[in-house]
Amino acid sequence: MSDVIRLKVKRQDRPDAEPYWEEFALPWKPRHNVVSLLMALRENPVNAKGERVAPVVFEANCMEEVCGSCTMIINGKVKQACSTLIEGLQQPITLEPMTKFPVVRDLLVDRQRMFDALRKVRAWVPIDGAWDIHVHAPRISPREWELNYDFSRCMTCGCCMEACPQYHPGSQFIGPSPLGQAWLFNNHPTGKFSAEDRLHALMGPGGITDCGNAQNCVRACPKEIKLTDAIAKLGRQTTSQMLKDIFSR
Amino acid sequence: MAAKKPRVIVVGGGLGGLWATIRAAEAGLQVDLFSLFQVKRSHSACAQGGINACLDTKGQRDSIRQHIIDTIKGAAYLVNQPPVKSLCEEAPGLIRTFDRMGVTFSRTPEGVMDLRLFGGVKNKRTCFAGATTGQQLLYAVDEQVRAHEDAGSVKKYEWWEFLSLVRDGAGRCRGIVAIDLKTMETRAFAADAVILATGGLGLVFGLSTNSTNSTGAAASRCWQQGARFANGEFMQFHPTAMPGDDKHRLMSEASRGEGGRIWVPRDPKDKREPAQIPEAERWYFLEEWYPAYGNTVPRDVASRAIWKVCRDLKQGLNGQDLVYLDLSHLDAKWLRTRLGGILEIYEKFSGEDPTRQPMKIFPAVHYSMGGLWVDWEKDEKTGAMKQPSPRNHQTNVPGLFACGECDYQYHGANRLGANSLLSASFSGRVAGESAAAYVKGLGKTLAAVDAGQPAFADEKRRQDSLNNELLSNRGDENPFLLHKELGELMRTKCSIVRDNKGLDQALSALGELKSRSRRMKLDDTRSWANAPLIYARQVQDMVVLAEVIAKGARMRDECRGSHWKPEFELPIPEGKFPGDPEFEEYRAKWKRENDKWLKNTLADWTPDGPAISYEPVDTSVLPVEEPRDYR
Numbered sequence: 001m002s003d004v005i006r007l008k009v010k011r012q013d014r015p016d017a018e019p020y021w022e023e024f025a026l027p028w029k030p031r032h033n034v035v036s037l038l039m040a041l042r043e044n045p046v047n048a049k050g051e052r053v054a055p056v057v058f059e060a061n062c063m064e065e066v067c068g069s070c071t072m073i074i075n076g077k078v079k080q081a082c083s084t085l086i087e088g089l090q091q092p093i094t095l096e097p098m099t100k101f102p103v104v105r106d107l108l109v110d111r112q113r114m115f116d117a118l119r120k121v122r123a124w125v126p127i128d129g130a131w132d133i134h135v136h137a138p139r140i141s142p143r144e145w146e147l148n149y150d151f152s153r154c155m156t157c158g159c160c161m162e163a164c165p166q167y168h169p170g171s172q173f174i175g176p177s178p179l180g181q182a183w184l185f186n187n188h189p190t191g192k193f194s195a196e197d198r199l200h201a202l203m204g205p206g207g208i209t210d211c212g213n214a215q216n217c218v219r220a221c222p223k224e225i226k227l228t229d230a231i232a233k234l235g236r237q238t239t240s241q242m243l244k245d246i247f248s249r
Numbered sequence: 250m251a252a253k254k255p256r257v258i259v260v261g262g263g264l265g266g267l268w269a270t271i272r273a274a275e276a277g278l279q280v281d282l283f284s285l286f287q288v289k290r291s292h293s294a295c296a297q298g299g300i301n302a303c304l305d306t307k308g309q310r311d312s313i314r315q316h317i318i319d320t321i322k323g324a325a326y327l328v329n330q331p332p333v334k335s336l337c338e339e340a341p342g343l344i345r346t347f348d349r350m351g352v353t354f355s356r357t358p359e360g361v362m363d364l365r366l367f368g369g370v371k372n373k374r375t376c377f378a379g380a381t382t383g384q385q386l387l388y389a390v391d392e393q394v395r396a397h398e399d400a401g402s403v404k405k406y407e408w409w410e411f412l413s414l415v416r417d418g419a420g421r422c423r424g425i426v427a428i429d430l431k432t433m434e435t436r437a438f439a440a441d442a443v444i445l446a447t448g449g450l451g452l453v454f455g456l457s458t459n460s461t462n463s464t465g466a467a468a469s470r471c472w473q474q475g476a477r478f479a480n481g482e483f484m485q486f487h488p489t490a491m492p493g494d495d496k497h498r499l500m501s502e503a504s505r506g507e508g509g510r511i512w513v514p515r516d517p518k519d520k521r522e523p524a525q526i527p528e529a530e531r532w533y534f535l536e537e538w539y540p541a542y543g544n545t546v547p548r549d550v551a552s553r554a555i556w557k558v559c560r561d562l563k564q565g566l567n568g569q570d571l572v573y574l575d576l577s578h579l580d581a582k583w584l585r586t587r588l589g590g591i592l593e594i595y596e597k598f599s600g601e602d603p604t605r606q607p608m609k610i611f612p613a614v615h616y617s618m619g620g621l622w623v624d625w626e627k628d629e630k631t632g633a634m635k636q637p638s639p640r641n642h643q644t645n646v647p648g649l650f651a652c653g654e655c656d657y658q659y660h661g662a663n664r665l666g667a668n669s670l671l672s673a674s675f676s677g678r679v680a681g682e683s684a685a686a687y688v689k690g691l692g693k694t695l696a697a698v699d700a701g702q703p704a705f706a707d708e709k710r711r712q713d714s715l716n717n718e719l720l721s722n723r724g725d726e727n728p729f730l731l732h733k734e735l736g737e738l739m740r741t742k743c744s745i746v747r748d749n750k751g752l753d754q755a756l757s758a759l760g761e762l763k764s765r766s767r768r769m770k771l772d773d774t775r776s777w778a779n780a781p782l783i784y785a786r787q788v789q790d791m792v793v794l795a796e797v798i799a800k801g802a803r804m805r806d807e808c809r810g811s812h813w814k815p816e817f818e819l820p821i822p823e824g825k826f827p828g829d830p831e832f833e834e835y836r837a838k839w840k841r842e843n844d845k846w847l848k849n850t851l852a853d854w855t856p857d858g859p860a861i862s863y864e865p866v867d868t869s870v871l872p873v874e875e876p877r878d879y880r
């Protein structure tokens with residue numbers, strides 16, 4: 001039992017093709033993680049029936065849980081494959097692509113929608129230009145830093161989006177991670193200057209009111225980013241922005 | 250209708266490529282940005298420890314001059330000094346710009362940027378954002394590029410791989426051929442200039458601290474099309490990585506900068522738990538050998554010391570290639586805020602808590618000081634680099650620029666920690682500005698008319714036929730296994746300590762690997778998201794690049810920085826210091842050695858393998874008088 005690793009992968013040849021399950025058995029090795037296992041598999045891609053098949057397609061880069069690329073559903077839970085060690089996983093290990101994003105092939109999905117959302121909420125600090133103006137940004141207290149740093153570690157991995165019941169291909173909801181980023185830039189001493197633009201982007205359909213407050217997102221985030229805190233604060237910000245808009249009309 | 254904007258292609262979306270994109274866009278160019286995946290996932294996100302800039306906010310009287318001296322000496326003098334001068338002088342301005350972009354740099358109680366100590370220096374000069382500095386810097390420029398994308402001046406081609414340059418009849422670089430990694434369609438793109446920013450080449454050594462994007466394949470492709478490669482033999486081994494079968498995970502130099510200590514039990518047979526071993530029975534060999542710098546000696550020095558302890562003295566933990574990197578004497582809560590990012594990595598992958606137990610580490614392939622040769626223009630008035638100038642960061646191929654880890658400019662024979670996030674950002678900025686100056690000099694935009702030229706169709710056809718040859722599966726070599734073989738060969742023969750016999754063996758083995766890499770068999774021949782095909786192409790180009798590294802190493806008969814051949818070692822006389830006759834005799838010999846070897850290695854592609862030549866180094870800022878000495 002312990003000298004093999006049994007693996008069940010949900011595969012799909014093309015975006016428009018039907019998915020199918022394929023099983024594999026690989027030799028056990030200490031300290032394997034899910035990515036290193038897929039790397040071992042591509043060297044000798046033989047399925048459980050003994051047929052040589054095309055290697056499983058997946059995405060990974062950093063191999064240490066900072067780039068966010070290798071997110072997939074492992075034994076039913078969404079997480080990073082590179083930092084998921086095989087020891088301790090129930091077998092057969094099932095690997096599935098995330099369900100909230102279009103599948104490109106096998107475990108590889110296209111998360112472009114998340115990046116488009118970052119653009120929509122204008123998740124950046126507007127600057128005059130990328131040259132020296134001979135002053136720093138305003139001071140930031142260590143406490144404020146800690147809050148902001150928490151959010152700036154968001155690697156657009158998609159775990160929170162996968163976990164969120166309100167976010168799916170059929171919904172317009174922008175999703176938890178971009179909301180967290182909108183809050184981050186609203187909380188920056190100069191990013192604040194364009195807070196109104198961000199808030200306006202979050203009003204209306206697909207915006208912040210679509211959040212059902214299910215709290216799944218926080219629990220799924222590998223970086224334990226306090227998404228619901230940000231969503232609550234943003235909710236208050238958009239409400240007061242709405243009132244401001246009404247009275248300044 | 251408005252006149253057509255000139256176009257520039259940027260290949261690579263790490264720190265270097267994104268800085269180049271921003272500055273080119275700000276200069277009014279239209280930018281096409283290519284990357285293997287969403288640029289936010291680039292290897293730069295891995296950088297942990299920090300970025301150097303002399304801010305002098307720690308009461309240590311730090312100076313830019315000292316940053317320049319540390320960098321040049323750290324590089325064992327093998328570096329053109331005027332560009333280093335510019336790099337260090339402009340670092341504080343670059344950091345201020347990052348700060349304005351919103352980078353979450355760690356703060357002092359007063360709310361200003363904090364600084365930490367790094368290796369090879371005596372002053373606190375490293376700005377940091379917890380232990381995820383690279384991620385934070387990368388995200389800041391990623392966000393700024395998104396703003397430019399929103400404004401329409403940047404178009405991203407993510408999940409596209411660069412395959413080759415398009416050069417016109419006059420040899421100018423006019424565009425690229427790239428492949429869409431989903432549809433597998435190849436396409437030629439025209440531009441007025443091309444900036445390559447494709448990162449490092451750690452994967453040539455199989456296992457390294459690098460992300461999987463660091464194959465060096467793109468640089469290799471440019472080299473095979475006529476761009477020069479410089480100083481390939483200088484490969485940095487980082488002293489403290491956690492060995493693994495899939496990757497050697499780095500434990501940042503910041504861990505030592507913040508007080509971490511390296512040791513082994515004095516008695517190699519000592520089987521006690523580390524916490525049970527009393528101080529007196531621990532051997533802090535770096536502190537003993539290098540009292541002036543202790544645990545924060547430069548990386549080449551630290552890696553060789555660990556190598557010596559494990560390989561020559563057989564003092565590694567349980568006889569293995571491992572030593573302790575100990576943080577357990579430091580306050581756990583404080584460690585979490587300063588080094589949280591790496592503590593988590595160690596915990597996740599080893600299951601042990603480094604605030605309670607020392608980490609087990611060994612040196613690993615980490616950073617390529619070598620890279621594509623790039624030009625620079627000297628400002629005779631200031632002695633630094635003249636800016637802007639179309640020559641800066643331009644390769645010998647007109648119209649092709651290089652920046653970031655894929656160029657060779659700033660680190661010579663050994664890079665100082667936290668200097669490469671700096672050089673990647675700085676060189677990206679400069680390359681963007683230089684490309685803009687170059688395009689302006691062309692006087693007109695050629696991109697629009699170029700696309701129809703035969704050079705584009707020809708190059709696309711050449712790339713298609715290379716792909717088709719692989720897909721026709723005439724061979725029997727497995728690309729993944731071949732890559733493993735390549736890595737093992739390079740890690741054993743081109744390692745921390747090298748010898749000519751081993752390098753000769755490496756060169757002949759590489760010749761064989763090269764011909765075997767032409768006979769591959771792929772387990773996937775489909776025309777949609779075919780990862781093995783792409784991998785096979787990368788492996789072919791990695792083998793070719795490995796030859797450049799090994800040949801440069803074979804020809805350089807000396808010890809300098811990361812390149813170490815004991816046969817030619819010139820040791821500092823033990824217990825002797827400047828002024829002692831023995832030391833002065835050593836200094837004279839060292840100078841004679843520099844007359845012979847203080848020169849950059851240049852490699853040119855030929856059908857029979859790399860042709861090596863040398864070029865002198867500009868030493869106009871810091872005369873070559875003081876040997877490196879960290880005792």
Ligand SMILES: Cc1cc2nc3c(=O)[nH]c(=O)nc-3n(C[C@H](O)[C@H](O)[C@H](O)COP(=O)(O)OP(=O)(O)OC[C@H]3O[C@@H](n4cnc5c(N)ncnc54)[C@H](O)[C@@H]3O)c2cc1C
Nearest residue numbers: 261262263264265285293298299411448653654667669670
């Ligand atoms: C673990 C680790 C920690 C580090 N810590 C520090 C530190 O604390 N301080 C420091 O100063 N330095 C550090 N470094 C070094 C530093 O991170 C790198 O040198 C630097 O980030 C390189 O940036 P880059 O822009 O050149 O390349 P990368 O960030 O590697 O980006 C390369 C880009 O090129 C693209 N690309 C590659 N090939 C192709 C192709 N064929 N076609 C299209 N696109 C392509 C990729 O998609 C990617 O976008 C560290 C390095 C490692 C490995």
Ligand code: SF4
Nearest residue numbers: 164211212214215217
């Ligand atoms: S709180 Fe619930 S509904 Fe709102 S973003 Fe999080 S998971 Fe989605």
Ligand code: SF4
Nearest residue numbers: 154155157158160221
């Ligand atoms: S908030 Fe967390 S889970 Fe969501 S994308 Fe960012 S890092 Fe991933």
Ligand code: FES
Nearest residue numbers: 061063065068082
């Ligand atoms: S490979 Fe980067 S997060 Fe897993």
